[in-house]
Amino acid sequence: MSNRVLFFDTTLRDGEQSPGATMNLQEKLRIAYQLEVLGVDIMEAGFPASSQGDFESVQRIARQAKSIQVAGLCRCMDSDIDRCWEAVKDARNPRIHTFLSTSPLHMKYKLRKDPEVVLQMIEAGVRRCAGYTDNVEFSAEDASRSERDFLCRVVETAIRAGATTINLPDTVGYAQPQEFADLIRYVIENTPNSDKAIFSVHCHNDLGLAVANTLAALSVGARQAEVTISGIGERAGNAALEELAMALRVRKDYYGLEHGIVTEQLYPSCRLLSMTIGQPIPNNKAIVGANAFAHESGIHQDGMLKNRETYEIMTPQSVGRNESNLVIGKHSGRNAVRNKFESLGYSLDDDQLQIVFEAVKALADRKKTLLDDDLMALVQEEVYRMPDLYRLRHVSVQSSDAGGVPPTAAVLMDVDGMEKSGAGFGVGPVDAIFNVINDMLGREPQLEQYAVNAVTGGTDALGEVTVRLREGEFSAVGRGAHPDILVATARAYVNALNHLAKKEKEGERLHCQHS
Ligand code: KIV
């Protein structure tokens, strides 16, 4: 058996299903590009039958991809499978990933189908996929709560029908490492044609065991791991790519397994995702959190000075956390800026470079040294925003602690191409900004979350604001970055309103399609 583990990344599908992680097309294309740079083997770009937007983004990603395999997810039904193939077929290396539930609970209550009917559906669905391509993955949803011998029949059927990868997910994050390893081993050993497929696992993190369960499965023969950047995903998320990649690298002596992840790209990838979805990386997050390499206690510091290995099992450089020596500031030329962005993984065309160059100069007027994180926040802000329905042009805010003089905000915006302005008051400056924008747009979303984070250290750091809004059945997250946190606040608010508007439009369209 090969000792090479395939990394299957589902940040753009399962990850995007996590609350607030919705991305626009430009953002998805950027993440997809980064996944190639990171050395991922297969990326799941989306669920094409779920919406027109998802179909289009999977198709664009498939066409952009170079050598990475591009998978689309589909239920085990003809219309989903056909739509999926239509979306991925232009990739150099397309994959159809189809799934059906196999646990007694799911078959009875979700599918309302007998096990024998489920087997027939798997046979027919996988066969249809195999008619399009020989790169077919079948997932037995809720495998960890399925009956072992039935699971073996499921796997045998799927392989016979043409599946070349068999994924056994711990869909609800219920399994325990030893128990999960036993299940995977059992299925491999008791399915007659198991040697004809690669076994994969997809573990959720409801009990905090997603990475542990994945490692346990790899140690008994699974050779594909389904992961997401920073572990984002449904509910508590999926196995974190960066944790799995580093566990396999740092403990190669124990697992004896290889992979193709370029670990120096781990931190840039997590940081990119964090900025894209507006969710800061927690300080104590393994591998990429701010404290992951910080040594606070005197005893530890003393040990580190004598020999780093006393308290450090991997170097910050090995996960891409190195300060680069190419410093960008006020006097940097266009070429230096282009090179810098290339070194951060952004290849900009001339128009994008011009936009970014001007923004770099404007930021450098306020801040002496621009750090990598400042630059990444800036390019996200200036280049990867969706073509907006609402666009903020200017905001001016007056704070006040004088009784009788409330904080005020004045805002200038483009609304669907038309210029609009407004001014008003609030209990505080943030409230004033939101009130003015709401009045101008005739909207009344509820603010569910508001957070400010300094992108880098120092009082001149770029402020990154995240807001989560809810209006009716839809909720959306927005992000904005600027050295002035009130400007960042207004940007984040408008960004969230754009996401809300997009969701409402998508929702309406689906409604029309189904009525
Ligand atoms: O969690 C799960 O079971 C899934 C499958 C669709 C692979 O996401």
Ligand code: ZN
């Ligand atoms: Zn999942």
